[in-house]
Amino acid sequence: MDNDERVIGIKDVAKAANVALATVDRVIHNRAGVSVKTKVKVLKVIKQMGYKPNIMASNLSKSKKIVIGVLLPNISEGSGYWEFPMQGILKAKKELAQYNIKIKTYTFKQDNNKEIRKKILELINSDIQGLVLTSKFADEIEILLEDCKQKNRPYVFIDSNVRKIDALSSIHQPLFESGELAAQLFNYCFNKGEILVLHLKKTMDTEGIISLKEKGMNAYLKENNNAITTKSLVLTDFNEDAISGVLFKTLKENPFIKGVFIPNSKVAYIAKYFEKRGGDKIYLIGYDFFREDIEYLEKEIIDFLICQRPEEQGYQAVFKLFEHLVLKKEVEKEIIMPLDIITKKNYKYY
Amino acid sequence: MDNDERVIGIKDVAKAANVALATVDRVIHNRAGVSVKTKVKVLKVIKQMGYKPNIMASNLSKSKKIVIGVLLPNISEGSGYWEFPMQGILKAKKELAQYNIKIKTYTFKQDNNKEIRKKILELINSDIQGLVLTSKFADEIEILLEDCKQKNRPYVFIDSNVRKIDALSSIHQPLFESGELAAQLFNYCFNKGEILVLHLKKTMDTEGIISLKEKGMNAYLKENNNAITTKSLVLTDFNEDAISGVLFKTLKENPFIKGVFIPNSKVAYIAKYFEKRGGDKIYLIGYDFFREDIEYLEKEIIDFLICQRPEEQGYQAVFKLFEHLVLKKEVEKEIIMPLDIITKKNYKYY
DNA sequence: CTGAAAGCGCTTACAG
DNA sequence: CTGAAAGCGCTTACAG
Numbered sequence: 210m211d212n213d214e215r216v217i218g219i220k221d222v223a224k225a226a227n228v229a230l231a232t233v234d235r236v237i238h239n240r241a242g243v244s245v246k247t248k249v250k251v252l253k254v255i256k257q258m259g260y261k262p263n264i265m266a267s268n269l270s271k272s273k274k275i276v277i278g279v280l281l282p283n284i285s286e287g288s289g290y291w292e293f294p295m296q297g298i299l300k301a302k303k304e305l306a307q308y309n310i311k312i313k314t315y316t317f318k319q320d321n322n323k324e325i326r327k328k329i330l331e332l333i334n335s336d337i338q339g340l341v342l343t344s345k346f347a348d349e350i351e352i353l354l355e356d357c358k359q360k361n362r363p364y365v366f367i368d369s370n371v372r373k374i375d376a377l378s379s380i381h382q383p384l385f386e387s388g389e390l391a392a393q394l395f396n397y398c399f400n401k402g403e404i405l406v407l408h409l410k411k412t413m414d415t416e417g418i419i420s421l422k423e424k425g426m427n428a429y430l431k432e433n434n435n436a437i438t439t440k441s442l443v444l445t446d447f448n449e450d451a452i453s454g455v456l457f458k459t460l461k462e463n464p465f466i467k468g469v470f471i472p473n474s475k476v477a478y479i480a481k482y483f484e485k486r487g488g489d490k491i492y493l494i495g496y497d498f499f500r501e502d503i504e505y506l507e508k509e510i511i512d513f514l515i516c517q518r519p520e521e522q523g524y525q526a527v528f529k530l531f532e533h534l535v536l537k538k539e540v541e542k543e544i545i546m547p548l549d550i551i552t553k554k555n556y557k558y559y
Numbered sequence: 560m561d562n563d564e565r566v567i568g569i570k571d572v573a574k575a576a577n578v579a580l581a582t583v584d585r586v587i588h589n590r591a592g593v594s595v596k597t598k599v600k601v602l603k604v605i606k607q608m609g610y611k612p613n614i615m616a617s618n619l620s621k622s623k624k625i626v627i628g629v630l631l632p633n634i635s636e637g638s639g640y641w642e643f644p645m646q647g648i649l650k651a652k653k654e655l656a657q658y659n660i661k662i663k664t665y666t667f668k669q670d671n672n673k674e675i676r677k678k679i680l681e682l683i684n685s686d687i688q689g690l691v692l693t694s695k696f697a698d699e700i701e702i703l704l705e706d707c708k709q710k711n712r713p714y715v716f717i718d719s720n721v722r723k724i725d726a727l728s729s730i731h732q733p734l735f736e737s738g739e740l741a742a743q744l745f746n747y748c749f750n751k752g753e754i755l756v757l758h759l760k761k762t763m764d765t766e767g768i769i770s771l772k773e774k775g776m777n778a779y780l781k782e783n784n785n786a787i788t789t790k791s792l793v794l795t796d797f798n799e800d801a802i803s804g805v806l807f808k809t810l811k812e813n814p815f816i817k818g819v820f821i822p823n824s825k826v827a828y829i830a831k832y833f834e835k836r837g838g839d840k841i842y843l844i845g846y847d848f849f850r851e852d853i854e855y856l857e858k859e860i861i862d863f864l865i866c867q868r869p870e871e872q873g874y875q876a877v878f879k880l881f882e883h884l885v886l887k888k889e890v891e892k893e894i895i896m897p898l899d900i901i902t903k904k905n906y907k908y909y
Numbered sequence: 910c911t912g913a914a915a916g917c918g919c920t921t922a923c924a925g
Numbered sequence: 926c927t928g929a930a931a932g933c934g935c936t937t938a939c940a941g
Binding site: 387558 | 613740897899
């Protein structure tokens with residue numbers, strides 16, 4: 210299993226093929242300037258001897274750095290969700306600094322189209338060799354993707370709902386299934402009643418994502434428990450009073466509501482209302498885990514959060530680009546994150 | 560933030576300190592043969608210039624390999640649990656092969672003390688520079704640990720219930736809290752009744768682990784719902800008929816049992832019985848996720864599994880030794896794994 | 910106690 | 926199209 214024999218290197222290949230080191234190097238990297246005859250000969254020897262390049266040596270002698278660009282919303286606003294992928298990206302950055310990898314981040318305000326366009330132009334005119342981004346701005350980024358394609362720059366999506374065929378890799382959570390999971394959890398909490406599905410609209414949350422989750426939920430209920438139904442409600446105003454008003458009215462008119470499903474990362478807004486409200490227990494399930502959720506998890510106002518390891522998504526995205534650019538490895542076209550379930554009793558270890 | 564200036568190396572330090580390269584190297588690695596005066600001078604310059612060694616170059620020029628030993632039960636028997644840490648270890652092995660890291664595995668049959676002793680002796684007489692093991696064989700491994708201590712060989716525990724002060728790191732799941740979590744989940748399933756805690760005894764499962772989980776469960780119930788009580792039962796015979804007999808009798812005599820808690824990885828044994836049994840739904844919660852559980856998850860006979868990322872534990876253990884031995888990094892003394900919750904609807908992505 | 914030099918396995922101009 | 930040589934930033938004998 211472990212062979213402790215001397216590892217064969219480019220020098221051995223050169224000798225065996227009766228060519229110079231530089232020629233072997235040219236063949237390995239598929240560079241121009243080698244006769245077909247020589248190339249075939251060298252490739253044959255490489256295969257025969259089982260030559261594997263030494264990445265450490267390769268990197269050491271390589272002069273230029275590899276720069277990976279990151280295009281994501283900035284973290285100081287909105288749901289704060291993007292803080293987590295960014296943490297993973299920074300972790301990868303630290304680890305990969307050894308390999309001459311640089312990370313350049315381009316952040317923007319989510320609803321500032323002018324700024325987004327500016328960052329896209331910067332990226333197009335930059336010297337990056339790979340790109341991490343999210344697919345939630347389909348309209349804005351198409352031109353950037355087109356540019357990447359032309360320049361043969363690989364890009365990786367994180368938190369992307371769609372699988373982009375031209376991407377090196379797309380990292381995402383299974384949306385439909387997460388809706389099923391939420392339904393299953395509600396079904397453990399009560400046997401009959403109604404689930405209120407709250408669509409809290411904001412720039413970033415495309416309706417596609419939310420509706421896919423809702424479809425998953427309905428599919429589960431249809432198959433497993435017809436005594437639980439769902440009812441959708443769209444909220445556009447996030448003002449505390451507005452939320453209170455709407456929820457008070459809705460719950461009063463629909464006394465069978467036993468659970469509330471918030472298919473994005475805004476549960477805390479809703480939990481705030483339920484903290485003050487009396488009456489029968491109403492179960493709350495939402496997405497993503499933030500500091501402000503802890504209080505409500507502890508009080509079991511929020512019962513379950515479905516999470517998608519945003520930090521790991523960021524880390525993986527950079528790492529996959531590294532594997533592709535430096536290690537020349539095959540990279541999975543699609544990486545599906547687990548559906549993590551967070552409750553009062555396990556959030557501390559997440 | 561990114562400084563693209565030339566990175567300063569050992570050569571720059573040598574020049575600035577007015578000494579030879581070799582001397583700087585000696586100081587960096589704290590090797591003997593440097594006058595105090597020179598050492599102080601060099602250290603000062605290193606600090607001043609912010610010198611960071613280049614690991615790739617360091618590794619490239621280093622001649623000897625680093626060998627990490629792994630002492631774990633073999634995977635072809637029992638619960639098969641150890642297959643997962645081993646997978647993580649193999650993943651780390653592949654990744655770290657670049658760094659001249661070798662992994663030597665020493666596996667044994669769980670209940671074969673003679674073989675365990677033999678492997679321990681092999682390890683003592685081996686040339687390993689680090690060790691991964693599990694703390695579940697406290698009696699057998701004490702002498703090995705003592706030997707490691709004397710030889711200054713770092714070791715990392717995985718799946719360890721105790722925090723060993725001399726270990727480089729201990730990787731484990733929070734046991735008490737996992738019991739609390741199980742109780743919380745049961746509490747979502749029913750409001751009153753009894754939970755049967757099944758102790759399935761086998762060599763590897765120390766009573767300490769199981770009782771800690773049970774204590775966590777009781778603590779949660781005491782605090783949150785007095786209408787749910789627990790009842791313990793010890794099973795020593797895993798024969799299908801024996802299990803059927805005991806369970807039939809117990810459930811008949813205790814009609815208020817609404818849930819069964821199996822605080823180790825043997826849920827499937829019990830699920831088998833419940834598959835055939837009629838009557839009211841009884842909720843099942845167990846630990847760890849195996850292929851044979853899938854069938855029962857799908858049928859919702861097993862409701863929840865609490866998992867501790869065994870694969871990641873194996874990976875991390877090797878990686879932490881790598882960080883310590885090669886990168887000379889600080890390593891956390893204790894790494895606590897998240898309490899993952901697996902159900903019918905998310906196991907596919909785990 | 911200190912230093913000069915070779916070498917790790919590649920890549921990169923440069924020369925032919 | 927091909928090769929000889931210098932160099933990446935360290936470590937390792939060897940000499941003094």
